[in-house]
Amino acid sequence: MSKITNQLNKQLENNMNQLIIKDEASQRWFNGYEIADDVRALREEFLELHIGYGDVVLVCLPNTAAYPVITQALWEVGAVMHPIAATTPELELQQELNEHDYVASIVGQELVNAVLDDHLAIVTSLHLQTYHLLHIIRDRNLMGHDARIPDEDDLALIMNTSGTTGKPKRVGLTHRLLLNGVEHDIESHQMTTLDTTMVVMPMFHINAQAVSILSTRLSGGKIVITDKFSASKFWNQVRDNNVTWVSVVPTIINILLINQRANASYRDNIKLRFVRCSSFALPLDKLTAFQTRFHTQILEGYGMTETASQCTINPFNAPKVGSAGKAYETEVEIMNDGKLERSANKIGEIVVRGDHVISDYLDPHPDSFKNGWFLTGDIGYLDNDGYLFVKGRKKDIINHGGEKVAPAQVENVLSQLNFVKEVSVIGTPDTLYGEAVTAVVISHGQQSETLERQKIIAHAKATLAKYEQPTRIFFVDDYPRNATGKVIRLKLREQIMSELTRSVG
Numbered sequence: 001m002s003k004i005t006n007q008l009n010k011q012l013e014n015n016m017n018q019l020i021i022k023d024e025a026s027q028r029w030f031n032g033y034e035i036a037d038d039v040r041a042l043r044e045e046f047l048e049l050h051i052g053y054g055d056v057v058l059v060c061l062p063n064t065a066a067y068p069v070i071t072q073a074l075w076e077v078g079a080v081m082h083p084i085a086a087t088t089p090e091l092e093l094q095q096e097l098n099e100h101d102y103v104a105s106i107v108g109q110e111l112v113n114a115v116l117d118d119h120l121a122i123v124t125s126l127h128l129q130t131y132h133l134l135h136i137i138r139d140r141n142l143m144g145h146d147a148r149i150p151d152e153d154d155l156a157l158i159m160n161t162s163g164t165t166g167k168p169k170r171v172g173l174t175h176r177l178l179l180n181g182v183e184h185d186i187e188s189h190q191m192t193t194l195d196t197t198m199v200v201m202p203m204f205h206i207n208a209q210a211v212s213i214l215s216t217r218l219s220g221g222k223i224v225i226t227d228k229f230s231a232s233k234f235w236n237q238v239r240d241n242n243v244t245w246v247s248v249v250p251t252i253i254n255i256l257l258i259n260q261r262a263n264a265s266y267r268d269n270i271k272l273r274f275v276r277c278s279s280f281a282l283p284l285d286k287l288t289a290f291q292t293r294f295h296t297q298i299l300e301g302y303g304m305t306e307t308a309s310q311c312t313i314n315p316f317n318a319p320k321v322g323s324a325g326k327a328y329e330t331e332v333e334i335m336n337d338g339k340l341e342r343s344a345n346k347i348g349e350i351v352v353r354g355d356h357v358i359s360d361y362l363d364p365h366p367d368s369f370k371n372g373w374f375l376t377g378d379i380g381y382l383d384n385d386g387y388l389f390v391k392g393r394k395k396d397i398i399n400h401g402g403e404k405v406a407p408a409q410v411e412n413v414l415s416q417l418n419f420v421k422e423v424s425v426i427g428t429p430d431t432l433y434g435e436a437v438t439a440v441v442i443s444h445g446q447q448s449e450t451l452e453r454q455k456i457i458a459h460a461k462a463t464l465a466k467y468e469q470p471t472r473i474f475f476v477d478d479y480p481r482n483a484t485g486k487v488i489r490l491k492l493r494e495q496i497m498s499e500l501t502r503s504v505g
Helices: 002-012 033-049 066-076 092-100 108-114 177-188 206-219 231-240 250-258 258-266 284-294 407-416 449-463 490-502
Strands: 020-025 026-029 056-060 080-084 105-106 119-126 136-141 155-160 170-174 195-200 220-227 245-248 274-277 297-304 309-313 331-336 346-355 373-382 388-394 398-400 404-405 420-430 436-441 472-475
Touching: 002 033, 002 066, 002 206, 020 284, 026 033, 026 346, 033 119, 033 258, 056 066, 066 080, 092 108, 105 108, 108 119, 108 136, 155 206, 155 490, 170 177, 177 195, 177 206, 177 309, 195 206, 195 274, 195 490, 206 220, 206 245, 206 297, 206 309, 231 258, 245 250, 250 258, 250 274, 250 284, 250 420, 258 331, 258 407, 284 297, 331 373, 346 449, 388 407, 398 436, 407 420, 407 436, 407 490, 420 490, 436 449, 436 490, 449 472
Parallel strands: 020 220, 056 080, 056 105, 080 155, 195 220, 195 245, 245 274, 274 297, 436 472
Antiparallel strands: 020 026, 105 136, 119 136, 155 170, 297 309, 331 346, 346 373, 373 388, 398 404, 420 436
């Protein structure tokens, strides 16, 4: 077996009678023996269905304690797991199945017919302790392979990128890349057998798969798996399960700050060491407010699917507010015009390389790689102390009359206004300046839009350079988002463009 699979087995062997994984939805803890028993039953089913070395299996399930079982069982026969969102629409699911060769799919009852879709297939239903009725749909049009011990450089996991600006790319992560990334996570987060993490992020995301589940299993800790994030239940779940750390995104931080039931249920008697926050920039005022209100440290980091989790993290003893931290077992540089910047505080594209970073996508995208570096598409800079500051996506940078505006900078400033619940800044076409800086605001709704618009304009004038100040302001109830809460800026821009067209018309 691969090193990472061996370590997963050792974790179960060392904890046969210890409760190590909890399914919060069913309120049930599982010990190492029960998890190992489910892995064995599922592995035997894969062998029976002739699912083996190099075969790709699509997994479309809600968050469940069965996910670690499925992952380990597939790796033990040399197969590859490709998890996707449980909320994937049926037509999109069918399109995914038609575009790529999946030897089998693992889904809940509600998606069996959508997967079959007149395909010639064998449907197997399996009762597991971690999942009441698991459906394995074996495509009979595809030849399977014999089980085989995978090499370190064989694929273990296929994941889709977030896809906030276009069609998601398929990322292939090998056993080696995952193990390296997870080991770095364990060291940088100082994980031990005394830790308990709570998974609130969706299981098809690298955050849950690598940062939370694999790192905790390999460090010997415990895992509490929620079916989804619930603000009203969050602090009770943390307290009742003795959770010591959680990995989240800024959207969750914002919700916990404003949700009345979350605030009412918070008590000081928790064991939370830290909350890890990444994925996109957290406004400075929100970070400070959260740490003050909930008496716990936020550690901001920077990573992505392509790097099998993180590249940078703020050190526990020397965090720098507003930064994504310092590089950890990763080379992180800034590139402009194909050349690395040698001066601090110079904004450019963030590029990375390391023993946990992919060298290509499954579908070729050569423009994402240069001279051994992965070009992240993110804009930022490194300060004199080597801390990384992320300013936004390269594609999101607004060109206002030749001046480059980073949306994150404007968003951080406008979010300081107490009536602003969330704000996203995008560029919209402008005949005079090329692009107009456009603020799209979700308000708490406690005063008129006219008054709030006036306050936004006044605050921007007092705190932003003239070219950074929004010249268009829209109020919306919510943004188009992907499954991890990220704003899909392309769709948001289309939405605002429609409104602009209607107003002109």
